[in-house]
Amino acid sequence: MKMTKLRVENYKGLREIEIPLSSFACLIGENSAGKSSVLQAFSLFFSGTALAKTHYFDESKNVRIELTLGELVDADVDRLAEEHRNKIRAIVKDGALTLVRLYGPDGRSTLKHRTLRPRDGRFSEDSVTELVKGKKPGKPFVDAVVAQFPELTEIATPAMNQGEMKSIIHTLADGLPENEKILVDADLPTGIDKSVSGMLPEPIYIPAVKDLKDDVKTTESTPFGKILGILLKAIEPMLAAERTLFDQLNAKLNRVASPDGTLADDRLEPIRKIEKTLERFVQESFKAVSLRITIPPPELKTVLSSALIFANDGVDGPIDTKGDGLRRAIVFSVIRSYVELSKTALAPQEPAEVAASPRYLLLFEEPELYLHPKAQRLLFDAMRVFSETHCVIVTTHSPLFFGPEATTTFIKMRKKLDANIAAKPFGTALHIDLATTSAKDQFQIICYENNNIAFFSDAVILVEGDSDYIVLPHLARVINPMWDYEQHPIGFARIGGKANIKRYRDFFTRFDARVFIITDLDFILGNEFSQINPSEELRAERDRLLRAIDALIDAEEAILELNVERIRRAQERSDIRFLWRRVGQLKAEWDAGNATYEDLQAAVEEFFAWEKYWRRKDVLKECPNQELLNQKRALLESLRAERVCVLERGALEDYYPQAILGDGKPARAQCFCNTVTTREQAIGLCATDHRNTAGQLVPEFDAIFERIFAAYER
Numbered sequence: 001m002k003m004t005k006l007r008v009e010n011y012k013g014l015r016e017i018e019i020p021l022s023s024f025a026c027l028i029g030e031n032s033a034g035k036s037s038v039l040q041a042f043s044l045f046f047s048g049t050a051l052a053k054t055h056y057f058d059e060s061k062n063v064r065i066e067l068t069l070g071e072l073v074d075a076d077v078d079r080l081a082e083e084h085r086n087k088i089r090a091i092v093k094d095g096a097l098t099l100v101r102l103y104g105p106d107g108r109s110t111l112k113h114r115t116l117r118p119r120d121g122r123f124s125e126d127s128v129t130e131l132v133k134g135k136k137p138g139k140p141f142v143d144a145v146v147a148q149f150p151e152l153t154e155i156a157t158p159a160m161n162q163g164e165m166k167s168i169i170h171t172l173a174d175g176l177p178e179n180e181k182i183l184v185d186a187d188l189p190t191g192i193d194k195s196v197s198g199m200l201p202e203p204i205y206i207p208a209v210k211d212l213k214d215d216v217k218t219t220e221s222t223p224f225g226k227i228l229g230i231l232l233k234a235i236e237p238m239l240a241a242e243r244t245l246f247d248q249l250n251a252k253l254n255r256v257a258s259p260d261g262t263l264a265d266d267r268l269e270p271i272r273k274i275e276k277t278l279e280r281f282v283q284e285s286f287k288a289v290s291l292r293i294t295i296p297p298p299e300l301k302t303v304l305s306s307a308l309i310f311a312n313d314g315v316d317g318p319i320d321t322k323g324d325g326l327r328r329a330i331v332f333s334v335i336r337s338y339v340e341l342s343k344t345a346l347a348p349q350e351p352a353e354v355a356a357s358p359r360y361l362l363l364f365e366e367p368e369l370y371l372h373p374k375a376q377r378l379l380f381d382a383m384r385v386f387s388e389t390h391c392v393i394v395t396t397h398s399p400l401f402f403g404p405e406a407t408t409t410f411i412k413m414r415k416k417l418d419a420n421i422a423a424k425p426f427g428t429a430l431h432i433d434l435a436t437t438s439a440k441d442q443f444q445i446i447c448y449e450n451n452n453i454a455f456f457s458d459a460v461i462l463v464e465g466d467s468d469y470i471v472l473p474h475l476a477r478v479i480n481p482m483w484d485y486e487q488h489p490i491g492f493a494r495i496g497g498k499a500n501i502k503r504y505r506d507f508f509t510r511f512d513a514r515v516f517i518i519t520d521l522d523f524i525l526g527n528e529f530s531q532i533n534p535s536e537e538l539r540a541e542r543d544r545l546l547r548a549i550d551a552l553i554d555a556e557e558a559i560l561e562l563n564v565e566r567i568r569r570a571q572e573r574s575d576i577r578f579l580w581r582r583v584g585q586l587k588a589e590w591d592a593g594n595a596t597y598e599d600l601q602a603a604v605e606e607f608f609a610w611e612k613y614w615r616r617k618d619v620l621k622e623c624p625n626q627e628l629l630n631q632k633r634a635l636l637e638s639l640r641a642e643r644v645c646v647l648e649r650g651a652l653e654d655y656y657p658q659a660i661l662g663d664g665k666p667a668r669a670q671c672f673c674n675t676v677t678t679r680e681q682a683i684g685l686c687a688t689d690h691r692n693t694a695g696q697l698v699p700e701f702d703a704i705f706e707r708i709f710a711a712y713e714r
Helices: 034-045 082-089 125-132 141-149 162-174 194-201 223-253 269-283 300-305 324-343 353-357 371-385 437-444 448-456 466-479 498-510 526-530 536-556 566-574 574-591 597-608 613-622 627-643 665-675 680-684 700-712
Strands: 002-011 014-020 024-028 063-070 096-104 111-117 183-188 202-206 311-313 316-318 358-366 391-397 410-418 426-433 459-463 489-495 514-519 643-644
Touching: 002 034, 014 034, 014 426, 034 063, 034 096, 034 202, 034 358, 034 410, 063 536, 082 194, 111 597, 125 162, 141 162, 162 410, 183 426, 223 324, 358 371, 371 391, 448 489, 448 498, 448 566, 459 466, 459 498, 459 566, 459 700, 466 665, 466 700, 489 700, 498 514, 498 526, 498 536, 514 700, 536 613, 536 627, 574 597, 627 643, 627 700, 643 700, 680 700
Parallel strands: 024 391, 024 410, 202 358, 358 391, 459 489, 459 514, 514 643
Antiparallel strands: 002 014, 002 063, 063 096, 096 111, 111 183, 311 316, 410 426
């Protein structure tokens, strides 16, 4: 059995969310986005604890928590009490079952299931209940049923009671075609909420903010007791003799059913005497009443879960007297111990035994609390192994809780305010599926730094290298204090070159982040331009600019002199090396008579066409006439509208004042930050006649950063 989906409506700040589930799910996002509310809703689904009105997003509506189960097999249903199995098996369709915890206006809940029911109001639960209510078998009862359901004229009989009438009405409903049905919340056929508990995982909820003494009490009703119970359960097979002693003790305390169904009474004589004495006194007033005393027998499970742990940190005492960090560390240690011992010392279970054993659902808020990064990684590894058998759902602010083979599915929670939907903010959930991301990209892109940006940023600015990463945030702050990215959910990410634009852009887009790119002018000339999936209009605008540049170059009729740096950079380009190998290959084929001279000439011309790149770049930077400059700036404006900000002067270093010195790019970038410290200095480095989103003429840096920070200027 697997849990496949959770849907929550009207609970706290969760107006309506739907979350896909897996064996290890991770909820990420900023504070107050609704992460904790999701885990609390999950816990409420299992407990059914009463709610206060303050927990309703809208007090006029019900709270609804829906859990979908998949891959249900007979072994799962067989864990239920015998009297419930067939009734629950009947509502499992194609191995799936959706259960709904529904809270009414009074804060009390009932457990229902989703099923197809007729659209016809005659078949509704309320209508059928009202029809049979208070009726006794007989002709008047049949007449009332047939009056509402003429289809049952030949089926209903005077001998039928209320339950039998309901049954034939439900059979009639089941036989209707699906196009005459709708999905509804229906009562469980058992009429008992807890009748399905046996096949559900047992929740272990560890909140982040509460009195941790509740977490470490070693009783099964607390998270710590449940986790410790998982660990100690492994020794049960080794206590067969002790189990026999418990059975013998039970026989001395209670009547015991024999295999043929008869009750054997081998209880201690004082117990039987107490029971008879109580019964005699009661029968003085109620002669027909008999009493039976049942003493709950001891169980290994109960004994093991009452274990106590003491810690000596200078003062020996139970762990509930220790500090928060130590207490939480004990919880983590139990999980790690379970994982380690399950591989070695713990007794292995047979496959059938595992399938029939109850599963656990670990709901863990901020597991990174009180742990340094190395310990966080160790805990993550332990939970990854734990999730191979059980289900783990965590909320986290730590980018360390990621693994390419474990948490490939994330849920990013975000608070949203939309007056058209609701008068107050509400949480939204974005499903992020990284299962299709290649392993290489997972390790190269989803490093600590970029993982952190994806977790908590609404907007991401992609820059190429160290200089951009150091200088651009500084420039934004200096030009306008409101453009301090650290005061907003905005992150800068280094991508290591234009060739990585698409990979990084696609990755951050999965997290529903607005992705901006700040890049060099040669972006317009290279193949990287296609990585932004430009529209036909944008591509045509760029092509017109390149044709205008080529026309100027052709008119010069000059031979381009290449310097050593440009030749070196050409050697590093794989596409140029490919073109040179192609020339050599066609030359050999021409010598052998297997290629035409025209083929060879075309390959040679294609190889030497790369020279034109440098002249194009020079012309694009200089723009020798106003018409070309206007075309260039129009393209830059169009690109900014697509969140691609191209630097007009070339690379960022082309804006540096002459006084900027340093050994290497990072040192020069830091020198820039120490030198350029006012708005006047910053905007003096760029052209002042670019157009912003309102069509006004502004400095180039203003046009770029205004586009990025506009959503946060309030």
